[in-house]
Amino acid sequence: MTVSEFSPETRASDADRDRVARRLQEHFAQGRLDSDDFNERLTRVYRARTGAELERITEDLPERDLADLRPAPRRPAGRSPGRRRGVLREPIVQIPWLIWGGVNTLCFTIWLITVVTGAHGGYPWWIWVMAPWGIVMLFATIGIAAVRRSDVPDGRD
Numbered sequence: 728m729t730v731s732e733f734s735p736e737t738r739a740s741d742a743d744r745d746r747v748a749r750r751l752q753e754h755f756a757q758g759r760l761d762s763d764d765f766n767e768r769l770t771r772v773y774r775a776r777t778g779a780e781l782e783r784i785t786e787d788l789p790e791r792d793l794a795d796l797r798p799a800p801r802r803p804a805g806r807s808p809g810r811r812r813g814v815l816r817e818p819i820v821q822i823p824w825l826i827w828g829g830v831n832t833l834c835f836t837i838w839l840i841t842v843v844t845g846a847h848g849g850y851p852w853w854i855w856v857m858a859p860w861g862i863v864m865l866f867a868t869i870g871i872a873a874v875r876r877s878d879v880p881d882g883r884d
Contacts, residue, residue, distance in 0.1 A: 735779035747772050747781045754788050814872040827864055831857045 748769060755765040768784050775781045814820055834853035841847035 735777065735782065737778050739775050739778055739781050743778065743781060744772050744775065747775075747785060750785060750788070754785075759788060814868065814875055817871075817875075820868050820871055823864060823867070827857075827860055831860075 751760065751765060751768055751772065754760050755762075760768070771784050772781065775784065815824075831853065834856050838847070838851065838853045842849045
């Protein structure tokens with residue numbers, strides 16, 4: 728038998744006991760064990776000498792959290808698995824565009840107030856805020872769309 732092979736009669740290490748104790752803590756936190764059962768099992772964990780004794784302590788508990796085994800969410804009708812929503816609806820694109828729109832609306836409003844009140848000559852300085860930033864945003868959006876499009880599986884192997 729090699730060192731990597733597991734045998735139930737192999738002596739348990741402190742790391743093995745700690746691993747089982749952590750699993751018991753998780754099950755206690757999820758409500759599968761009451762406090763008396765948890766304390767009794769924890770005592771047995773630290774008294775265990777072999778791997779088989781450790782296995783017997785947790786044999787009636789699931790290996791994984793049963794909440795992780797929920798069925799996959801159902802897809803809306805008419806939507807194929809490879810089809811994604813439009814890139815403009817994704818927050819990574821939508822939020823910067825909303826900020827751009829808000830800032831430029833504010834700049835235009837300030838410019839309009841100064842023109843209407845006669846406090847300014849009327850030069851449309853807000854274009855110098857809107858245009859360069861908008862161009863950068865446009866290229867970023869096109870780049871994100873290209874990356875998203877390349878991530879969609881096309882069915883070819």
